[in-house]
Each structure stands twice: as C-alpha cells, then as structure tokens.
Amino acid sequence: MSPPEPVEAADFSASEMMIVAAARELAGRHVCFVGVGLPNIAVNLAKLTVATDLELVYEAGVFGARPARLPLSIGDPTIVTRATAVTSMFELFGFYLQGGLIDVGFLGAAQIDRFGNINSTVIGDYAHPTTRLPGSGGACEIAINAREVFVIMRQSRRSFVHRIDFRTSPGNLGGADGARIRREQGWLGAGPSVVITDLGVYHFDAGGVMRLDSLHPGVTLEDVQGKMAWLPAVADRLIETAPPTAEELRLVRDVLDTEGIYTR
C-alpha cells in the first residue's frame, strides 16, 4: 500500500471511518466468514487493502469468493462466479465452520453487552416483542465455532446495553468464566476479540470485558459514554484511530458502495 495521505475529519462520514477501521482489523487473518450487512462491505474492503489473500466465506455456501461487485446480499450471484468452491449449506456449516476452518466470524448486531454477547432476535419480550428482528441466521453457530469473532455495529444507548433482551449469539458469557465454559463444553471458538463502531474500536481484556482502545477522529470519550449504557473500561493508552486514507475512501465510495447504502 502507498503511504497514507492525510484526510481531514470533515471529509469522511462516521460510517466510512467505521468500515475502514473494521477492514484494518483483518490484517493478517486468512479465512473470514462474512456476515450480513456492514460486515460484507468491511470484509470486501479488507480484501482490497490489508488482507489481499483473505478467503471470503459466505454462509450461502461459498468458499473463496471473488465478488466483482459489492454483493447486494450474502446470497448474491457475484459471490459464485469465479469462486474457489460452491458447496451446499450442509457442507459449509458442517465441514468448514463446525469443522474448525474459519479464523474470523464477522457479525453485525442489534444489541451487545459489555461481554460481547449479541442479540439479533427480538427487542422486548420474546412472545410479544416490540420489535421482531431477523433472528440468528448463522450467527449463533458462527459465534460458537469461528476461532474468533469480530463485531461491527453503530453505537447507541439502545444498542450498547446492560442486559440484552435475547442472547442469540454467545460472547464472553458472564465475563471471566466465559473462557472456561467455552473450553469445558468443547467450543472451537475463543469468542469476540474486537468490536468496531462508528465512534471507536474496542478489544476485550483478560476478564472478557470490552475495553475502549481507540477513538475515531473528532470523537471524545464523553461522546462514547453518552452512547452506551455502561461506563466503559478504557485503555491506559487510548489512541486516535488513523483517519481513512484517500485510497480507502476511494475504494469504499467508488468501488464498493457506489450508491451509499452502507455509508450514508
């Protein structure tokens, strides 16, 4: 990659910063299971920048996708043409995911708690919800069987909550015990390792608790605290996320999301 050219904070949106920061987290990773929505564009950007050897895995049954356009959904025909392999969903979930071949599962979420447990099923009571969300899809098994899990989502007091309304996809469970329970029950996955939002980047401490490590340009700690229901743990050396390079922005705007579906 060419050295980053400086881009002013006024010249990119919070969504663009989030997608770029998410893509950068995939540097060094090899096999990534691509979730619905925001993960789709972040992973495709990583493939064009920091992780050109990344194997894109889609739950629809594709290993080694080479999409020629940003897939409209995770079942787009462009993920099939020129892919390494097209499989049944039985093989994809059974052999590739449950068989332990996925390095990173990249998920979105409606609600998350400080331990990285995710809700994508309902807001409110299950039988009579105020909002019926899509449900698990493959997220539940990705959270259990992918070696690690990345999460990308917009941050608000409604999405970063004390207690999620429904646990669709397990994260670090109750915190320190999470790793032990995962081990004892024979899960392959170590759980969530990074959460990228429109405000910053979080990793998890040894106790399985989300820790703010990086603030996006122009975002303050107060901004972050105003958009989550708990007081976040903050890294000793809180850094500022490097702004998007001109090349990253060009790829997002002119190649991946020409209609601004994800970046508006």
Add this chain to the structure above:
Amino acid sequence: MAEAIAGSVHDGDTVAIEGFTHLISFAAGHEIIRQHKRDLTLARLTPDLIYDQMVGAGVARKLIFSWLGNPGVGGLHAVRRVTEGASASLELEEYSHFGMVGRYTAGAMNLPFFPLRSYFETDLPVANPLIRPIRSPYGDDLVYAVPPLEPDVAIIHAQRADEQGNTQIWGLLGCQKEAAFAAQRVIVVVEELVSDDVIRADPNRTVIPGLIVEAVVVEPFGAHPSYAQGHYDRDNRFYIEWDAISRDADLLEQWLDEWVYGVAGRAEYRDKLGDERLDALRPGSSPSGSVDYGDYR
C-alpha cells in the same frame, strides 16, 4: 403450475419453498395465494419476500425459519405486523441456519434427530423447546439436537430438468437437496425443460433425481424477483420497493390484487413486467469449463 399446486398442496400442509436467496419459486408461492390455501405451515431458512407475501395474503398459520428479513434491505413488515406486540398471531418456530439444514437432513435420512455444536449458552433452546441438549453416547460431549423436518411438500426452482424430473442446479445450492429428500412430495419448477441426454452428459450436476419428483413445471423467470444463476439477476429494485409496500397493509392488498390475483399465471406476470425490465436482468456470460467423464465400455 395451477394443476401441480392444486394436486400437491392442501390446506394445513407444511410447505417448504426452499432456495437460499437464489432460485426462490415466487411463481409457486403466488399460485398458492391464488388458490386461497389456508392454515399452511411455511418452512424456509429465510422467509424472504415470498413468505412475507404469503403471510400478507393470509395463507399461513405458522413459520419455521432461521432468518427473517428482506436480504440487503431490511425487515419483512407483513410478518412483523402479526408477530409484534400484544396482537401477535402468527406462530413462530425458530432455529439457526445449521439447525434448519440439520432438520431437513434428519428428515431426508430417516433419523430421529440431528446433532450439532450450536445453541450453547443462548436463549434459542428456551424460545424453542424442540432444541434440546444431549450427551454423546461415546463420552461426555454435550451437543444440541434438532428434530427431523419432513415437509408435506417441497417446491424447488431450478435451472433445468428433464421430463422425469431429474433436476440440475448450479450456483448456490442452499439446502434444496436436503429439503427435497425430506419431503413427502416434491414439485420442481424450471427455467428450461431439457432432454434426458443433457442431464446424462453432466450427472455430477444433478441435485434431485426424478425418483422423488411428483411434478415438473416449466416457468421461465419463475424465481423473479429472486434470481437464477446464469439466467437472470435479482431484481433488486423490487426488493427495495417491497419495503414500502409491505409496511402498509392496504398497499400490500393492492399489490396482491394487481400482481397475484389479477394475473392468471406466470406468463401474464412476465408480460406485465415487460421485456425491457426482464432483459435488463440478464447477466453477461461466464461459462463453466467442461470436464471429460470418459467413455467406458
């Protein structure tokens, strides 16, 4: 199509119109609506627009599913209207994708359950008590089990089949094979009817054998607005338009009147869409390499 649906789909049946984003038989779903079927249990990993339309039209009593949305766009508002708040009236039985695939697989293989390493420490087994933990008979391993799903009818859209129903699919395969083998009756809907020679020239591509197929229906563009690999792309404009239509019960009713009840069948639906719209969905070409099976005598 009318004959196939009338003969195979009965009120109260469990119906699986499968196809993961790809090859969704909207043609069959619309015919089920036109024939005013009632009290159906609709099974599909991703209910998609077709089950939103069928729920909106009042054919369904229950959904069995794993992901409930308009892929790449948002929610399914006809389904949401009958699943949210105090007036929730549609019964839901939900799994994860692998759970649904496992259910069809157990159904296809005549097994009492399918084991999988999903659902640990989640609320899904609470929401759906049919998801149950079991111990391995060979050690202490804990896994979860899901029960077999054997639909009364599976409806599968495909690129081509011969008159016996030997069916070939390329592109995303989803779990059509598992759903078809699990079902009591199978209807295959194809873009193109081909001779037995075409099927036999490439037997690796056959997903469903005529052995289990009850009816073959030829219906070009029968998966519109979803897509058929190599034939036409998803009509994304409609997926976006559906969001506004399905938010409003009256608009949805008007849409059904115009595009489902108001047409005799798929041929009229195609004419109504017009060649310009359909032609714009045709992809460029990317043919497969061919292999030599060898001639052994």
